[in-house]
Structures are given as structure tokens and as C-alpha cells.
Amino acid sequence: MTDPRFSYLQTPCLLVDEARMQRNIHRLSDHAVTLGVSLRPHLKTTKSVEAARYVLADGNGPATVSTLAEAEVFAAAGIRDILYGVGICASKLDRIIALHRAGCRVTVLLDCAAQAEAVASASRAAGIVIPALIEIDSDGHRSGLSPNDPALVEVGRILVNGGAELTGVLCHAGGSYGSVGRDAHVKCAEQERLAVVQAADALRAAGLPCPVVSVGSTPTAHAAKDLTGVTELRAGVYVFFDLVMAGIGACSVDDIALSVLTTVIGHQKEREWTICDAGWMAMSRDRGTAAQRVDQGYGIVCDSAGVPIPGLIMVQANQEHGVIARHPDFKGAIPTLPVDTQLRILPNHACATAAQHSGYHVVPKEAGAPLMKWSRFGGW
Secondary structure, eight states, X not given: OOOGGGXXXXXXXXXXXXXXXXXXXXXXXXXXXXXXXEEEEBOTXXXXXXXXXXXXXXXXXXXXXXXXXXXXXXXXXXXXXXXXXXXXXXXXXXXXXXXXXXXXXXXXXXXXXXXXXXXXXXXXXXXXXXXXXXXXXXXSSSSOBOTTOTHHHHHHHHHHHHTSEEEEEEEOXXXXXXXXXXXXXXXXXXXXXXXXXXXXXXXXXXXXXXXXXXXXXXXXXXXXXXXXXXXXXEESGGGTOOHXXXXXXXXXXXXXXXXXXXXXXXXXXXXXEEEESOOHHHHOSOOGGGGSSSOOTTOEEEOTTSOEEEEEEEEEEOSSOEEEEEOTTOOSOOOOOOTXXXXXXXXXXXXXXXXXXXXXXXXXXXXXXXXXXXXXXOOO
16 A cells, blocks of 8 residues: 555655664664774765754764765755865865865865875965875775875875875775675775775874874775774765665665655556656666676665565666566566556665655654655755
8 A cells, every 4th residue: 555645746756764764874873883983974875964964973074075065065054074085176176265264174085196286285375274185095996095105105295295284094995895795895894994004004104194094985884893093984875775785785675765756657568567657867877786696677666665576676767767577587476566556666876866866755763754855966
């Protein structure tokens, strides 16, 4: 039976399960306390001030963002300690300075001398000491310096001698998203820790400050057993989780707090297809589970209460049409879903699916309570 609270909603739209979301938040927060490190949540998944209030312990930081638009919106909402976790370029430094002048401490990220010189020059020109972290590469996944690269000390000295602030080092174990199972994630977490601690030791041995030693990815943040030498932990998608995270064992399908509400609009009976009004414009083009052991198509199909329907996935997505059908590996019976039936689709990638929408309809943890509405923003 369709939840009567959904009857007025125009589909497709985003739903958030408040109880699951809070459970996810508390799980990682408690783990950070156990490990003896602070938690700097990444707000890029939700891009919502209302959601940020749940994630941030005291409401004003520390926080991580992936765009300056995020930094500006969250700073305007009163968050005062923000890490911009994407490599800085000179053309963005005026916005960094404006945020500092407005009372928000924004730390930038860099991994080369050219970036360090730009930050130092902007600091001198503005009369503001811009804090910076040097990015360390632990697994060849993306950007960053290796811990033993001589450029590490060079970059640090440019910042310190040029008028900026060397805050420390940061690592993102992005390779963990391709590792399956807790044991693999534990190894990735220790590899990440060793890399960033080695880099911190190198800076200190050269007489440079390194108060912050930051690590984090959702898989390694949850799997880490020992963070000796680390000061802070970062993660983002854990707030909602998704099918990619479930596919690598970082969570279970029952942990996924985000879904797309959709309505059945037709059938192709000879193909056993059910057509719904959530296409790739609602789900995104992300097919992150395609490379995993179990390909979940464009998402797992659930009833309107959020309970997965055995054997059903979204197998195809056009712009505004989704095709729901039997998973190739499922041999059991599949139900008939009449026109106007409301369903929920669990997404492959929470960040990508959320980016297709302007807001969230939040299902409260209190049974029968009215839905809440949270705004969401985008842009750079």
C-alpha cells in the first residue's frame, strides 16, 4: 500500500529516510571517538544546510566541501571551519579571501609549487594568512605527492616563507572504492595512514609545522582500526550510502537512506517490463555497480515503504522513462505492478542521483509524522 504521505508528491522526487540517515551518522561519529580523532564530515553528497545540521556535531564545523559554492552557502549558514577538498587554482583565491573576510576559515588543498606560490602571493596581497594542506597520494588513485617526494618539503617551505600557513597533510584513499570487503578496506586504511604519517614526519624533520594529519574515504573511515599519528577523519557518502558502497561491503542495502520515488506509468507485458517516470534525469547516468560482482542496473526497486522487491531492478533508463525488469540472475516470480503504483529506487551513487534534484522529502523517524522538506543546491 502506498504511504498516504506520498500521495501529493510529484514524481520522480528524492526521499530520505531520517532514521537510517541518523543511524549512519552516529555509526561513523562513534567510530571516530573510538579511534581518538576528530571527524570532518564531507558535505558534498547532501549539499543541504538542513542535512548539515545533522552531520556537524555543533552545527558550525569542522566540515569538508568539494566546491566553492558549497563553501559559500555553508559559510552563510554559520559554518566557520571549512576545508575546500579540491586542488586550488589561482582564479579561485579571491573567493577564498572573501570567505575569510566574512569570518569563515577556509583551508585550501594543493600538491605543487605553483599552487603554493599562488596561495602565498594571494596571502601577502590580501593581508590574510591562507591555511593550506598538502595532498598526499597513497594509492595512485588521483592527485597528490608521494610521501617521499622531495617536492613535499619544497611546497611546505614556499607556504611558510611566503606568508601562507602550512596546516598539514591530507590523503584520500580513493582506491578503496575498488576494493571489496572489510579486510581489503582495513588494508587500504592502513596504507593511507602510513602514507600521510610518513609525509607529516618528513615535514617535521625539515623543521616545518604539521599540526593536521587528515585521512578519509567512506570505506577506509569505517574500516580503520588504528589511526596513530592521524588527527582527523573525513567521509561524505556515508550519510546516505548507496549501492556502490553496498557492493564493496562498506554498508548493507538496509543502510541506504536515499531513494527516488517514482510512479508506474505503463507496461511491456511480453518483455516483462514495467515502465516508470524516473529515467536517467532522476537517477543519473551513473552505473557504478556495472563493474562490481552484482550489476544492479540503474538501481534496486523497492515498494513505497522502502523494502526491496526481490529480483527487480531498473534495467534501462531513458531521459524520463525507467524500465523495471527482472535481474538477470533472479529466477523467481516477479510481481505485477499496476499503473499508478509508487515505488522507490535505491541509487548506484548517492551524490550523482541527489545532484539531479533540487530538494529532499524527508520521511521522519517518528511513525506517521508529516514529511519534512529540505532544500538542496548545486553549482560551483
